[in-house]
Amino acid sequence: xxxxxxxxxxxxxxxxxxxxxxxxxxxxxxxxxxxxxxxxxxxxxxxxxxxxxxxxxxxxxxxxxxxxxxxxxxxxxxxxxxxxxxxxxxxxxxxxxxxxxxxxxxxxxxxxxxxxxxxxxxxxxxxxxxxxxxxxxxxxxxxxxxxxxxxxxxxxxxxxxxxxxxxxxxxxxxxxxxxxxxxxxxxxxxxxxxxxxxxxxxxxxxxxxxxxxxxxxxxxxxxxxxxxxxxxxxxxxxxxxxxxxxxxxxxxxxxxxxxxxxxxxxxxxxxxxxxxxxxxxxxxxxxxxxxxxxxxxxxxxxxxxxxxxxxxxxxxxxxxxxxxxxxxxxxxxxxxxxxxxxxxxxxxxxxxxxxxxxxxxxxxxxxxxxxxxxxxxxxxxxxxxxxxxxxxxxxxxxxxxxxxxxxxxxxxxxxxxxxxxxxxxxxxxxxxxxxxxxxxxxxxxxxxxxxxxxxxxxxxxxxxxxxxxxxxxxxxxxxxxxxxxxxxxxxxxxxxxxxxxxxxxxxxxxxxxxxxxxxxxxxxxxxxxxxxxxxxxxxxxxxxxxxxxxxxxxxxxxxx
Amino acid sequence: xxxxxxxxxxxxxxxxxxxxxxxxxxxxxxxxxxxxxxxxxxxxxxxxxxxxxxxxxxxxxxxxxxxxxxxxxxxxxxxxxxxxxxxxxxxxxxxxxxxxxxxxxxxxxxxxxxxxxxxxxxxxxxxxxxxxxxxxxxxxxxxxxxxxxxxxxxxxxxxxxxxxxxxxxxxxxxxxxxxxxxxxxxxxxxxxxxxxxxxxxxxxxxxxxxxxxxxxxxxxxxxxxxxxxxxxxxxxxxxxxxxxxxxx
Numbered sequence: 001x002x003x004x005x006x007x008x009x010x011x012x013x014x015x016x017x018x019x020x021x022x023x024x025x026x027x028x029x030x031x032x033x034x035x036x037x038x039x040x041x042x043x044x045x046x047x048x049x050x051x052x053x054x055x056x057x058x059x060x061x062x063x064x065x066x067x068x069x070x071x072x073x074x075x076x077x078x079x080x081x082x083x084x085x086x087x088x089x090x091x092x093x094x095x096x097x098x099x100x101x102x103x104x105x106x107x108x109x110x111x112x113x114x115x116x117x118x119x120x121x122x123x124x125x126x127x128x129x130x131x132x133x134x135x136x137x138x139x140x141x142x143x144x145x146x147x148x149x150x151x152x153x154x155x156x157x158x159x160x161x162x163x164x165x166x167x168x169x170x171x172x173x174x175x176x177x178x179x180x181x182x183x184x185x186x187x188x189x190x191x192x193x194x195x196x197x198x199x200x201x202x203x204x205x206x207x208x209x210x211x212x213x214x215x216x217x218x219x220x221x222x223x224x225x226x227x228x229x230x231x232x233x234x235x236x237x238x239x240x241x242x243x244x245x246x247x248x249x250x251x252x253x254x255x256x257x258x259x260x261x262x263x264x265x266x267x268x269x270x271x272x273x274x275x276x277x278x279x280x281x282x283x284x285x286x287x288x289x290x291x292x293x294x295x296x297x298x299x300x301x302x303x304x305x306x307x308x309x310x311x312x313x314x315x316x317x318x319x320x321x322x323x324x325x326x327x328x329x330x331x332x333x334x335x336x337x338x339x340x341x342x343x344x345x346x347x348x349x350x351x352x353x354x355x356x357x358x359x360x361x362x363x364x365x366x367x368x369x370x371x372x373x374x375x376x377x378x379x380x381x382x383x384x385x386x387x388x389x390x391x392x393x394x395x396x397x398x399x400x401x402x403x404x405x406x407x408x409x410x411x412x413x414x415x416x417x418x419x420x421x422x423x424x425x426x427x428x429x430x431x432x433x434x435x436x437x438x439x440x441x442x443x444x445x446x447x448x449x450x451x452x453x454x455x456x457x458x459x460x461x462x463x464x465x466x467x468x469x470x471x472x473x474x475x476x477x478x479x480x481x482x483x484x485x486x487x488x489x490x491x492x493x494x495x496x497x498x499x500x501x502x503x504x505x506x507x508x509x510x511x512x513x514x515x516x517x518x519x520x521x522x523x524x525x526x527x528x529x530x531x532x533x534x535x536x537x538x539x540x541x542x543x544x545x546x547x548x549x550x551x552x553x554x555x556x557x558x559x560x
Numbered sequence: 561x562x563x564x565x566x567x568x569x570x571x572x573x574x575x576x577x578x579x580x581x582x583x584x585x586x587x588x589x590x591x592x593x594x595x596x597x598x599x600x601x602x603x604x605x606x607x608x609x610x611x612x613x614x615x616x617x618x619x620x621x622x623x624x625x626x627x628x629x630x631x632x633x634x635x636x637x638x639x640x641x642x643x644x645x646x647x648x649x650x651x652x653x654x655x656x657x658x659x660x661x662x663x664x665x666x667x668x669x670x671x672x673x674x675x676x677x678x679x680x681x682x683x684x685x686x687x688x689x690x691x692x693x694x695x696x697x698x699x700x701x702x703x704x705x706x707x708x709x710x711x712x713x714x715x716x717x718x719x720x721x722x723x724x725x726x727x728x729x730x731x732x733x734x735x736x737x738x739x740x741x742x743x744x745x746x747x748x749x750x751x752x753x754x755x756x757x758x759x760x761x762x763x764x765x766x767x768x769x770x771x772x773x774x775x776x777x778x779x780x781x782x783x784x785x786x787x788x789x790x791x792x793x794x795x796x797x798x799x800x801x802x803x804x805x806x807x808x
Contacts (some may be wrong), residue, residue: 140752228581
């Protein structure tokens, strides 16, 4: 932001500020208020959320393990939590060609992927419900306001965040009559719960050197659609997982997994997760997902159905080895802003919630002891170490690295042995030390991939898909995808990697446009951005920085 | 001078609306809702008039379920002084809404009733006009400029032939069009303050209004899909393609 004259900002102070209304942030907010009520103390809690409403930016599979929710709200059933489709059956398929697959027998499925007692849910709806609980406990939640900067004082202590200004034009100048400077929200403790690759979390990790020394963080991009299908084909609570095609079943250069879950109301969700460690710059996660739906195992459910929504989001899967230090003076990282997802279960919601609750306990202890804040919340990592969350992440520490190193089948077999024989405590330890932005091979050494044209029934083009995400940004505002060096996309990435941003972006934000003169230009259609953060992660030159656009912008996901 | 401003909670304009598979309506569950954009313009205009000293009090009013409180909180953040929530679950048609607003207008003794010219969900464009008819007061619809002066309002309205300027006696109904103003951004401090402003809850019965359905919706369906075009290489090809379709 480049408003030349310093602007006067309103200031509000809270005991605790939470950045992001996802499962970890909302669980933390609820827990804080519960503890305060129990102790008869007053703790003021504020949650800010960049989405236009709680849930608007939430996208997850999701099969939900209720462990953390059981602890937070033992009576969640009476309170009407939207857990309506208990898992009835698990299927795991190895897709080894566009037509063929092998269905694993039940005993062959690694134990973390058994889902008895879990629910197929919409995480967006769960967050909407959690927000209601939080508000009724007295939490103040403000959707539509994006935290843009971390407030750090001279003592290097985090004191809160500054909300982004509203009404700034594309040239960075305030627009007449509508400009509204963003407020400063200050707090004794600030919890960052922005989800995977939070833009403030990323900066905090750099500023306070929180990055894990054991392994770099690893990511995937998850693409998901919500469908309404023929009631005759619908089986509420059915969970189908897949490995292999359209990604590699045996290789290690394009790994990932797929899912199809049956929700309630004849709805199913279908999705593909592509590990961002893929090496072929011509790979397009979006097009892989579109062709995936034509596999007979999947198509048989979707045929005759109607696509209701589309979205995508990066996910963090480095696990325990890649977990950064969780605390710094005045605050903490919780949920996937830290990287709490359990990749062996492909679940991050219960772990996110638990981390938020543990941080909340640590914060409440300090506040009730009369702390004025600003100190390092050492109680949080201590509680984390002693919790089932740590144990769970410890047991799955090898899972992702093994899949990266050995591929789906062999890696999967090792994981089966580790999980089903050793209960996750195998005497080996694998690490994956290559960062996801370092894995691309030069285009000259890679094979072009020709994707089939979408048929308009099962598969669709990118723009009509983004349309279904109900994404919108105020048109006249600075581009929120910043290039450190504007010459890199055309000067370096294009000749070397055929500018992979054109393909890894699931929303068509990046285009290489050729003018009549033959000159090439890198175009950023920031309005399409679904806030998945993949570009920030995968750009081989690490030249793209995702910053928060004006509040309210981004997708408006329904029950995703 | 007091103004009553009606604000309707509708499916957000950014949302890609989907028709229910049984054709009974559109999917509203789990979908983002917000204040009808035309009502935002009405709110903005009322607030600007109050800032100019032409109005002394702004009362926002809505009809709907518990979630409508959000819409009223937005109106209060805009600058309404207080709000009235007519609690009613289920569908409310324009005539019923107009009866309720007319009763509230009378009860409040407000001089101006502001409303968006239409709501973006049903596009009925009826409620404002019906309020005026029920109370037998003046109406100025599709306003693109509003001036209040003493007991009169001077309203410029957008009509097919251009602009028409009306002078109406108060009390009057004014419905707002797109070009009237650009609504402000709601500021976080104002949203915080809005949480503390009073909302009065009433029912149709309190207002002496009976809910009725004058219309029945028989079917809702999505517009037909556009069929795929064909690419032609030459003008001749285009002409013959048009001829073969009998279009020229």
